[in-house]
Amino acid sequence: MRLGEIGEFGLIDRIAGKVAAGAGVRLGIGDDAAVTETEAGRLLLSTADMLVEGIHFDLSFTDPFRLGRKSLAVNVSDIAAMGGHPRHALLCLAIPTDLPVEFLDRFADGVISLAEEFGVTLIGGDTCRSSSGLVISITLHGEQVPTRIIPRNGARPGDDVFVTGTVGDSALGLELLRRGERSGHAVERHLNPSPRVSAGLSLAESGMASAMIDVSDGVLADLGHILTGSGVGARIDASLIPLSPYFSQRAPDVAPDPLSLALAGGEDYELLFTAAPGRTAEVETLLAACGVTATRIGSIVAGSDVTVTAADGTLIPPRRRGFNHFAP
Numbered sequence: 001m002r003l004g005e006i007g008e009f010g011l012i013d014r015i016a017g018k019v020a021a022g023a024g025v026r027l028g029i030g031d032d033a034a035v036t037e038t039e040a041g042r043l044l045l046s047t048a049d050m051l052v053e054g055i056h057f058d059l060s061f062t063d064p065f066r067l068g069r070k071s072l073a074v075n076v077s078d079i080a081a082m083g084g085h086p087r088h089a090l091l092c093l094a095i096p097t098d099l100p101v102e103f104l105d106r107f108a109d110g111v112i113s114l115a116e117e118f119g120v121t122l123i124g125g126d127t128c129r130s131s132s133g134l135v136i137s138i139t140l141h142g143e144q145v146p147t148r149i150i151p152r153n154g155a156r157p158g159d160d161v162f163v164t165g166t167v168g169d170s171a172l173g174l175e176l177l178r179r180g181e182r183s184g185h186a187v188e189r190h191l192n193p194s195p196r197v198s199a200g201l202s203l204a205e206s207g208m209a210s211a212m213i214d215v216s217d218g219v220l221a222d223l224g225h226i227l228t229g230s231g232v233g234a235r236i237d238a239s240l241i242p243l244s245p246y247f248s249q250r251a252p253d254v255a256p257d258p259l260s261l262a263l264a265g266g267e268d269y270e271l272l273f274t275a276a277p278g279r280t281a282e283v284e285t286l287l288a289a290c291g292v293t294a295t296r297i298g299s300i301v302a303g304s305d306v307t308v309t310a311a312d313g314t315l316i317p318p319r320r321r322g323f324n325h326f327a328p
């Protein structure tokens with residue numbers, strides 16, 4: 001079916017029809033603004049991310065359902081990285097007129113499926129025509145009590161640096177997609193990432209993380225934001241970087257430097273965080289209870305830069321740090 005047959009409001013009605021009543025929603029899709037409640041004593045967390053066709057996704061790589069899931073997942077990941085509870089989302093779409101209604105139905109199903117998984121309710125958005133590709137922008141609100149919010153600026157010299165799960169799979173998946181593959185562990189991690197909400201909440205509730213960020217641009221680039229925010233440096237041991245068996249097997253075929261893919265590839269949507277020294281076992285146990293591994297990859301030091309060393313202590317100059325939209 002063509003969008004012209006149902007029009008802007010027909011599309012909005014179709015999306016609204018998929019949304020069930022949500023916690024804390026007094027007034028959802030349909031009025032000039034949504035009306036939501038926050039729990040007493042909690043602060044509101046707000047984040048927004050865009051996904052632009054050709055920049056963040058290629059319609060020949062993904063399907064609309066997984067594109068919908070990823071569009072919300074990258075925002076949920078930002079709330080997870082604050083140690084917050086994700087709550088209410090606004091979905092803004094600029095749509096080329098030739099995109100079929102069936103595509104948008106599946107896309108909305110994907111958004112809603114991830115929303116339901118993480119207790120998020122879609123409460124509004126905006127819809128317009130695009131003359132140059134599909135543009136998706138989601139704003140997500142979350143909540144947390146003031147004492148549990150984990151900012152980027154709390155890392156101190158001596159702290160250990162941890163990352164959840166494994167890194168590099170998503171960047172490997174993108175490279176495999178470019179080479180024509182359409183399935184497998186890495187492709188799935190690229191197209192359908194899992195935000196680490198329960199890990200973020202556990203860290204928030206335990207008070208163990210001194211600083212936290214999610215890995216969207218790459219481990220080194222995102223660690224750089226913690227370092228800048230905290231006024232510290234870091235030493236990362238390359239031999240400690242957690243890689244999936246699939247990555248170890250496949251990355252050498254497609255990347256001249258697999259370590260660089262793991263440290264700078266991006267879109268892992270894992271949590272990168274720091275904790276006071278000597279608590280590695282505690283951190284591992286805490287996150288194991290959330291079904292996710294946590295790996296110590298290095299330490300915070302005085303200074304302002306990140307150095308990467310091999311197991312024997314020799315320096316590995318990083319080829320690149322991560323994704324930057326306007327890098328030459």
Ligand SMILES: Nc1ncnc2c1ncn2[C@@H]1O[C@H](COP(=O)(O)OP(=O)(O)O)[C@@H](O)[C@H]1O
Pocket residue numbers: 047048049078216217
């Ligand atoms: N155009 C903009 N106007 C205002 N704030 C922005 C804009 N773009 C990004 N930011 C803010 O800059 C910070 C860094 O953005 P970004 O690198 O996209 O973070 P993230 O990786 O968490 O999505 C965030 O606080 C974000 O809200």
Ligand SMILES: Cc1ncc(C[n+]2csc(CCOP(=O)(O)OP(=O)(O)O)c2C)c(N)n1
Pocket residue numbers: 049050054055056057058074174216217265266267323325
């Ligand atoms: C078609 C395509 N080309 C390239 C990429 C790689 N890529 C695009 S954006 C990005 C980084 C994350 O996006 P950004 O907008 O910087 O997210 P934020 O840091 O704001 O969360 C990466 C690695 C991709 N996912 N798809």
Ligand SMILES: [Mg+2]
Pocket residue numbers: 048049050
């Ligand atoms: Mg962003």
